[in-house]
Amino acid sequence: MEYIYDLLNALPFEWLEYDFMKNAFLAILLITPLFGLLSTMVVSNRMAFFSDSLGHGAFTGLAIGAVVGLFSPMLSLLVFSVIFALLITWIKNKSSASTDTIIGVFSSTGIAVGLMMMSYGGGFNKFSNYLIGDILSITTQELGYLVLVLVLVFIAWGLMFNKLLVLSVNQSFARSRGINVILVEAVFAAMVAVVVAISIQWVGLLIINSLLVLPGAAARNVSNSVKQYHVMSVGSAMLSGISGLVLAYHFNMAAGATIVVISALIFFITMALKPYFLR
Amino acid sequence: MLKRLFRHSKGEGNDCSRLCCTKIENFTVKAGKLTIFENVNIHVHCGQLTAVIGPNGAGKSTLLKAILGEVSHTGTLKYTDAKGKRTGKPIIGYVPQYLNFDVSAPITVLDLFSACQSWRPIWLLPSNLRSEVENSLRRVKAAELIDRRLGALSGGELQRVLLALALNPMPDILLLDEPVSGVDQNGLEIFYNILEDLQNNEDMAIILISHDLNMVARHADQVVLMNKGVVCNGTPEAVFSDHRTRKIFGMLTDGGTHRGGTGFVWVEHRKKPHGQSCGCPECVSKEVE
Numbered sequence: 001m002e003y004i005y006d007l008l009n010a011l012p013f014e015w016l017e018y019d020f021m022k023n024a025f026l027a028i029l030l031i032t033p034l035f036g037l038l039s040t041m042v043v044s045n046r047m048a049f050f051s052d053s054l055g056h057g058a059f060t061g062l063a064i065g066a067v068v069g070l071f072s073p074m075l076s077l078l079v080f081s082v083i084f085a086l087l088i089t090w091i092k093n094k095s096s097a098s099t100d101t102i103i104g105v106f107s108s109t110g111i112a113v114g115l116m117m118m119s120y121g122g123g124f125n126k127f128s129n130y131l132i133g134d135i136l137s138i139t140t141q142e143l144g145y146l147v148l149v150l151v152l153v154f155i156a157w158g159l160m161f162n163k164l165l166v167l168s169v170n171q172s173f174a175r176s177r178g179i180n181v182i183l184v185e186a187v188f189a190a191m192v193a194v195v196v197a198i199s200i201q202w203v204g205l206l207i208i209n210s211l212l213v214l215p216g217a218a219a220r221n222v223s224n225s226v227k228q229y230h231v232m233s234v235g236s237a238m239l240s241g242i243s244g245l246v247l248a249y250h251f252n253m254a255a256g257a258t259i260v261v262i263s264a265l266i267f268f269i270t271m272a273l274k275p276y277f278l279r
Numbered sequence: 280m281l282k283r284l285f286r287h288s289k290g291e292g293n294d295c296s297r298l299c300c301t302k303i304e305n306f307t308v309k310a311g312k313l314t315i316f317e318n319v320n321i322h323v324h325c326g327q328l329t330a331v332i333g334p335n336g337a338g339k340s341t342l343l344k345a346i347l348g349e350v351s352h353t354g355t356l357k358y359t360d361a362k363g364k365r366t367g368k369p370i371i372g373y374v375p376q377y378l379n380f381d382v383s384a385p386i387t388v389l390d391l392f393s394a395c396q397s398w399r400p401i402w403l404l405p406s407n408l409r410s411e412v413e414n415s416l417r418r419v420k421a422a423e424l425i426d427r428r429l430g431a432l433s434g435g436e437l438q439r440v441l442l443a444l445a446l447n448p449m450p451d452i453l454l455l456d457e458p459v460s461g462v463d464q465n466g467l468e469i470f471y472n473i474l475e476d477l478q479n480n481e482d483m484a485i486i487l488i489s490h491d492l493n494m495v496a497r498h499a500d501q502v503v504l505m506n507k508g509v510v511c512n513g514t515p516e517a518v519f520s521d522h523r524t525r526k527i528f529g530m531l532t533d534g535g536t537h538r539g540g541t542g543f544v545w546v547e548h549r550k551k552p553h554g555q556s557c558g559c560p561e562c563v564s565k566e567v568e
Binding site: 176227 | 389
């Protein structure tokens, strides 16, 4: 860790002086590629609403962890988010009701149960951090978790991406190609759930979904092939992440929100440039 | 007159000893309390083109989906290869009626092929299948489409790309669900030529759903008429001269036979008044009586 700090000190940036900024910078370098990758398929599979509901579900997870107090809040958050994601996927495939209805039901239940439990005894304020998120509060130990998650997602993406891509084209087509649709969908949902659960305290519930949607949506405007799509998505996520952090530091604003605003700007720019890129 | 039109049937009868053979036995599909179709029994052989015809809602597409295993059904699918050795699950190729996908998706034809055929993560590594994909596209006369975005393909081009995908790996059974609905004359021609080629050169059974009865008469070896179950099946001649076919499809007064047609046209009920060759089942049955 000291070595990395020294490396960052060597960079000619004034804002990297403080250790918390170094940590935040490293966290951005780890989180944004993660969101960039997942974002491609969240957008392609039309799961924008789904990933939004995961944040809401995470709220219940946090509340259970904090109120029941049997496990650490982090563990409870992770386990509950994954269960929540799998449950939605399962019911979505089982039921004939439309997907957005089912997700809407889960989403509102998730946040309502979470708020109910957290506000028990009037102690909601200590949780408000999760709503907005604070990337500057990240510790070195938590950076370690992020590295682990990044490596795991990278491996999973290597192994299952092709199937996921075929699935994103058309579900019954994927099934006819011998792809276990429910399994692939469930693994992807669980992956998104883990990433959301891990990063919600630094990014915040209110804006976490924008990071899962905007990079992919922007990349889609200007790419013709899967590879371009990934490069653009990860690139725009990292660009908005780093520039958002720097701007937030200089103007003393919430980092997460600044990052999202820049992502949105990139999206609108790519939308205007669309005719020049698409073949 | 009709005879000249119909091709000679290959692998006629139930003899499964020499040709590969697929038996669809007692297929029944129910959605809740509604029966989509029941007790469907069909034998298909390699090198044969079996056409499934029938009115809308007859359960044709559902039958293909049941064969694919996408729709839960009762009944069994038995497959035996030419030597009678490999039994069990056949390789099935499927070309959907219409592939509903997001036209803005940044996926090229090569991407789709690579993703379908290998584990190599296509977002990370360059495709090692390029020449192979080019070959399969050449078979459907679409080699120049390899770097095209899926959303930028025309209807006919997309169907040919999907056919090339369905032929890779070479299937034992090829299922085509109205593969050329909405494709222009030129595209139709190309598509049927490719099918003819497959029928003659590859060891596979083709099951085709079509509303184009003239094309069916010209290309099919076996015709299955479905309406919530198999109404009748056999050679095109047998099925098209069956009175039940007349009942379902209606008959144009002129017949159209001496113009090279089958004598049947798809007459929509509402377009013509009752009793005047409207083609509705009740009127036709009265006429027959």
